[in-house]
Amino acid sequence: MGLREDLERFREVGERRREDLEEFIRYGDLGGSGPESIRVPIKVVDLPEFAYDPRDRGGVGQGQDGTPDVGQPVEGPTPDDADGEGDEDGDPGEEGADHEYYEMDPEEFAQELDEELGLDLEPKGKEVIEEVEGDFTELTRAGPNSTLDFERLFKRGLKRKLAMDFDEEFVREAMRVDGATPDEVFRWCREENVLVSRAWIGDRWDSIPDDERGRWESFEEMAENVERTTTLERIRREGLREVPFRREDERYRHPEVIEQTEKNVVVVNIRDVSGSMREGKRELVERTFTPLDWYLTGKYDRAEFVYIAHDAEAWEVDRGDFFGIRSGGGTRISSAYELAAEILEERYPWAEWNRYVFAAGDSENSSNDTRENVVPLMEGIPANLHAYVETQPGGTAINATHAEEVERAFEDHDGVVVTYVADAADVTDAIYEILSSEDQ
Known part of the structure; x- marks a missing residue:
């Protein structure tokens, strides 16, 4: 077997040891990836390389470049020194194995997630970007x-x-x-x-x-x-x-006039940033929303994202700030939907854009706000899909009723899904439930 075949074999072994996609979504470091490049860790397999014989690098008795002459003592441990401590940076076996990353774009990520979870989402064309003449298939009673x-x-x-x-x-x-x-x-x-x-x-x-x-x-x-x-x-x-x-x-x-449409999408991500949303809850939101963003970016020709944070009030934020914000205020979820409705109406007309509205929080909300305000607002925002993700580690709290109220209100509605994420193991199930609802 030649060197080239060896190299290919080592590379294949490395790719087979890439972290499982579901495990990566549940427990991996999502922060190391960007919107256009998802980095999935793989175990490095050292590739074969040429090494020089130490005897060709000069040694005792040569008297050059500060090396000792014959008879001079040699400092440091020798190969026969049983007490030699080895590398100064750590004994062999004490440091963790090296890792590299398998990089994929959102399109490849979407394809692999389809295979992993058994999804089959077909994006819809919305915005007309061009009208072209097709075959001469239209017939009229007059003409040249x-x-x-x-x-x-x-x-x-x-x-x-x-x-x-x-x-x-x-x-x-x-x-x-x-x-x-x-x-x-x-x-x-x-x-x-x-x-x-x-x-x-x-x-x-x-x-x-x-x-x-x-x-x-x-x-x-x-x-x-x-x-x-x-x-x-x-x-x-x-x-x-x-x-x-x-x-x-x-x-x-x-000639038939054919409208060429662009498969475009706007995703509105809404997150509760009130005082009750502690670190564990925020991490579950990030683990759920980030893969959804990657997936829809890979599925559509053009994807844009709106990030809305809210406590008792709502405001638009950058993606970089979305998952880290935490406030000490109360919670009024309807404020986020009011802002989402304004943004969608102004920037993303329903006739031209596919829309997804994803919200997440611990289901705590001010009294009667869900029934009196949130549900009518959701009904009034046309979208491919509305989803609410409850992130409540350890189970639902007594006063966390928003998810249940939304679920009851839209029990017979195909365009709304509610999921529950109690820990990282629930994340991929939640993603599947959301995306498969749109697929159906």
């Missing part, structure tokens, strides 16, 4: 002659020809039946499905010589002795001399 759909015109004329055609000689023989009148010939032809008009019979009635009338005693006798030819047989024999075109059959081709 160069766009006339002649094939369609010919087919319609041919259908009319076949529908109106009849065996003229057969009808003329019917006119030779003894004692028959034009009306009797017409009625008999109709009974035999001969599509001749009464006017045609009348126009040609006098063309039959008198000495030929009475050739047949009855229509039945005539039909038994005269062979009736079909339209196709006559066309094969005589050719197609004319096709009855009509102006109402004319159609002109125009």
Whole structure:
């Protein structure tokens, strides 16, 4: 096996030892990644390399560059020194193993999370970015002659020809039946499905010589002795001399106008930053929201994010401040939805943007605010999906009722999902529940 094959083998081993994606989301260091690059730790496997023999670097007796001459003592431990302490930075085995990172962009992250959790979210196109001309599939009644759909015109004329055609000689023989009148010939032809008009019979009635009338005693006798030819047989024999075109059959081709849409999305992330949101709760919010942001960035052509922090009041913040803010105020969740509604209406019209509104907190809220204010506001904000994530380590507190109230209010509503995250192990289940609700 050559050096190149060795190198590839070591790299494959390293990639197989990349941290599992679910474990990374639950317990890994999410802060080391950015919006466009997700860094998942992998165990480093030392790659083979060339090493120089220490004997080629100079030694005792050479007397160069400060090295001792023959007979001078050598300082420091020798290979035979049983008491040698080794490396000054630590004994072998005492330091943790080195790590490197497997970097993926949000698109790859979304694909892998789909496979890991069994998701299949198909983004919707919203904003029209361009109108282009497609194939000439649209038909109108007027247009330049160069766009006339002649094939369609010919087919319609041919259908009319076949529908109106009849065996003229057969009808003329019917006119030779003894004692028959034009009306009797017409009625008999109709009974035999001969599509001749009464006017045609009348126009040609006098063309039959008198000495030929009475050739047949009855229509039945005539039909038994005269062979009736079909339209196709006559066309094969005589050719197609004319096709009855009509102006109402004319159609002109125009190009189909295709609207090319961009799959864009705005994600509004709302977080409770009141005094009750301690570090453990804040970390669970970050572990849930950060992978959701990565996932939707990877799924859509264009993704924008709005971050809203709130206690009793709400304000927009940068992403860098969103997860770290903590205040000492009370809690009024409706303030965040009021601000979200204003921002979405002003910047991200529903007709042009896919919308996700994700909120998280410990479910504590001021009295009656959820039922009287939050629920009507959520109903009034059109979105692909509303989600509320309760982060309450150790289980729900007695006064934490917001999530349950929202869940009851939207029990039969497909566009709202409520999830509960008590510890890091619940994070991927919450993410699956949110994204699979949108998928459905």
